[in-house]
Amino acid sequence: ADVKKIAVIAGDGIGPEVVAEALKVLKKTEELFGYKFETEHGLFGGIAIDEKGTPLPQETLDICKRADAVLLGAVGGPKWDNNSKELRPETGLLGIRKALGLFSNIRPANVFDCLKEASTLKPEVLEGTDLIVVRELTGGIYFGEKFRREGAGGEEAVDTCVYNVTEIERIVRQAFEIARTRRKKLASVDKANVLETSRLWREVVNRIAPDYPDVELEHVLVDNCAMQLLRRPSSFDVIVTENMFGDILSDEAAMLTGSIGMLQSASLGEGSFGLYEPVHGSAPDIAGQGISNPIATILSVALMFRLTFDYKEAAQSIEDAVESVLNAGHRTGDIAVDKSKAIGTVAMGDLIIAAM
Amino acid sequence: ADVKKIAVIAGDGIGPEVVAEALKVLKKTEELFGYKFETEHGLFGGIAIDEKGTPLPQETLDICKRADAVLLGAVGGPKWDNNSKELRPETGLLGIRKALGLFSNIRPANVFDCLKEASTLKPEVLEGTDLIVVRELTGGIYFGEKFRREGAGGEEAVDTCVYNVTEIERIVRQAFEIARTRRKKLASVDKANVLETSRLWREVVNRIAPDYPDVELEHVLVDNCAMQLLRRPSSFDVIVTENMFGDILSDEAAMLTGSIGMLQSASLGEGSFGLYEPVHGSAPDIAGQGISNPIATILSVALMFRLTFDYKEAAQSIEDAVESVLNAGHRTGDIAVDKSKAIGTVAMGDLIIAAM
Ligand SMILES: CC(C)[C@H](C(=O)O)[C@@H](O)C(=O)O
Ligand SMILES: CC(C)[C@H](C(=O)O)[C@@H](O)C(=O)O
Numbered sequence: 001a002d003v004k005k006i007a008v009i010a011g012d013g014i015g016p017e018v019v020a021e022a023l024k025v026l027k028k029t030e031e032l033f034g035y036k037f038e039t040e041h042g043l044f045g046g047i048a049i050d051e052k053g054t055p056l057p058q059e060t061l062d063i064c065k066r067a068d069a070v071l072l073g074a075v076g077g078p079k080w081d082n083n084s085k086e087l088r089p090e091t092g093l094l095g096i097r098k099a100l101g102l103f104s105n106i107r108p109a110n111v112f113d114c115l116k117e118a119s120t121l122k123p124e125v126l127e128g129t130d131l132i133v134v135r136e137l138t139g140g141i142y143f144g145e146k147f148r149r150e151g152a153g154g155e156e157a158v159d160t161c162v163y164n165v166t167e168i169e170r171i172v173r174q175a176f177e178i179a180r181t182r183r184k185k186l187a188s189v190d191k192a193n194v195l196e197t198s199r200l201w202r203e204v205v206n207r208i209a210p211d212y213p214d215v216e217l218e219h220v221l222v223d224n225c226a227m228q229l230l231r232r233p234s235s236f237d238v239i240v241t242e243n244m245f246g247d248i249l250s251d252e253a254a255m256l257t258g259s260i261g262m263l264q265s266a267s268l269g270e271g272s273f274g275l276y277e278p279v280h281g282s283a284p285d286i287a288g289q290g291i292s293n294p295i296a297t298i299l300s301v302a303l304m305f306r307l308t309f310d311y312k313e314a315a316q317s318i319e320d321a322v323e324s325v326l327n328a329g330h331r332t333g334d335i336a337v338d339k340s341k342a343i344g345t346v347a348m349g350d351l352i353i354a355a356m
Numbered sequence: 357a358d359v360k361k362i363a364v365i366a367g368d369g370i371g372p373e374v375v376a377e378a379l380k381v382l383k384k385t386e387e388l389f390g391y392k393f394e395t396e397h398g399l400f401g402g403i404a405i406d407e408k409g410t411p412l413p414q415e416t417l418d419i420c421k422r423a424d425a426v427l428l429g430a431v432g433g434p435k436w437d438n439n440s441k442e443l444r445p446e447t448g449l450l451g452i453r454k455a456l457g458l459f460s461n462i463r464p465a466n467v468f469d470c471l472k473e474a475s476t477l478k479p480e481v482l483e484g485t486d487l488i489v490v491r492e493l494t495g496g497i498y499f500g501e502k503f504r505r506e507g508a509g510g511e512e513a514v515d516t517c518v519y520n521v522t523e524i525e526r527i528v529r530q531a532f533e534i535a536r537t538r539r540k541k542l543a544s545v546d547k548a549n550v551l552e553t554s555r556l557w558r559e560v561v562n563r564i565a566p567d568y569p570d571v572e573l574e575h576v577l578v579d580n581c582a583m584q585l586l587r588r589p590s591s592f593d594v595i596v597t598e599n600m601f602g603d604i605l606s607d608e609a610a611m612l613t614g615s616i617g618m619l620q621s622a623s624l625g626e627g628s629f630g631l632y633e634p635v636h637g638s639a640p641d642i643a644g645q646g647i648s649n650p651i652a653t654i655l656s657v658a659l660m661f662r663l664t665f666d667y668k669e670a671a672q673s674i675e676d677a678v679e680s681v682l683n684a685g686h687r688t689g690d691i692a693v694d695k696s697k698a699i700g701t702v703a704m705g706d707l708i709i710a711a712m
Binding site: 088090094120121122125141142144146147148151152153154155156157158159160161162163164165166167191193194195196197199200201222223224226227230231244245247248249250251252254255256260 | 444446450476477478481497498500502503504507508509510511512513514515516517518519520521522523547549550551552553555556557578579580582583586587600601603604605606607608610611612616
């Protein structure tokens, strides 16, 4: 069979333990579906700072570049929080996005019916919530020029937010395409009443929209979107927005589902290459105790199967297995109502594999 | 008695009708407490565009400048949404903030016990939520240089986010002072892992913090704050942040209380001068029908009494009157569970005055 290369970056905190479960799932799909995967492991984030003196070693980048997809655990932790910029895990994260051309971050926020009670929103408000945030990932204020200077009001700091037509067009087209495969609704989020980049964003969206007459488009101001996500989450289908707004809104959207330990994400560039990772962080407080929830990472493998490899059947089998294990009442500590009945990371992974 | 001058800007949509009720309350306090107010009305926003060709006529600015405080209704509406930048109501809003030096926007988000059911959050999560967002209002990406240029990726747009030490220090000190009068907790929100302006922000906060040893300080990243507001709203007391983040987070915070038609706000500069307005918008869809909720504007008068005039007793009497009318079960349409029993704008105003 066609061998697929997967770069595996376990990272920090609970990263290694959740990735281990995802790799068991990967292996199981080889048995069940006859796939062949070759994995290569790379250091990244805090552990790379400790062992290699940089959050993103060239070697790790090379491993990613020769792979068809990347599976990432999580990076960061208090140990590196006060490091200088070049020696911080986040700098590696921004670096890898840029180096691999991953201009699009896709974060589904759907509600697991059996976990609805975990949300702080009322169940009737959450009913039917199933949205995707498509966040631009390599532009905007994250990557614009940054500097300090002396001014009349003392030292001043400057960040620059830049977007060009090409950057906006590719992410917006991708969002329209995704909307087409779903409920055919796209909300483009900007702050066009204040920002020039947002005005250009909106112009590009309006220019492209006629190519997708089957998709219903609405423009939503970012402040209003932060409200509407709370008021009518189920009315959103696909939300597309720029980097900084996407950072904020995708976290808000993830939290309202109440299932943050369950959410997978993809970062995509041109072509089928993609980096897949759980939405949750490295949770250093519970790392190494074997109690973390591996489901988001396991579902990231399913998303990789869907978006990079087009292995639909296997993706479905993973997703169904997760659902059946949850429906059978199994929970890790983060999503357990009765914490005393919570199972561990490995047990959850084993149950999912058994259910596949 | 000492005559206080209030500039009154009714604005667009429901602005005039909610301001009319607030003025009735103002008048009532003259009777009850012997105050003397002199009001001067100015055109602003859409109506000023229509009648004077600019959203912020010099005359209106002059009226504000010779006043002790400004009472603003709401501005904007679809009629002006496609105008060029100079002819849009928002441009007037940004202009008046800058011209009057209103560097601080204060938005309390508290939950009215009797309105808890109006929130989309579970009542037990909301329990005890009473927070204030202190938003920097005249700096950051709102006011930095903005332009278009040609680049390799086609036309590009640029926004510049700038903050200097003086701007950060004055707003942060104000937030610390406010926290001191409350539960003594301050959350400073930034994106210090990515933005240079945020790193400067955090440095200034940390430098100032020792002057307020009685206030417990936490730094929260903006994406995390968007989540925590949903997860543990009652744990926040005062949140201080820069302009763009404040725009998003204050709207999210307002929405989670479920009482958006009830929330007042203040924009302050140096000294006691302030501009007071409801958090809600001009609601053009219901304007002129006499069904809008005047409570946020009435409570804005109470806030003006507290912050600009130090008329504590009268402020309390307004706030108590609002609460007693709500407790008696009276509701405007926006907050009524049984819409058929909703009362109108004028009736609500009358009830509040009667209860004072
Ligand atoms: C760690 C940080 C730089 C990063 C971001 O803001 O992009 C994170 O919040 C994310 O959303 O992946
Ligand atoms: C209308 C707009 C310019 C304004 C802002 O973003 O400041 C509004 O959203 C607000 O919060 O007062």
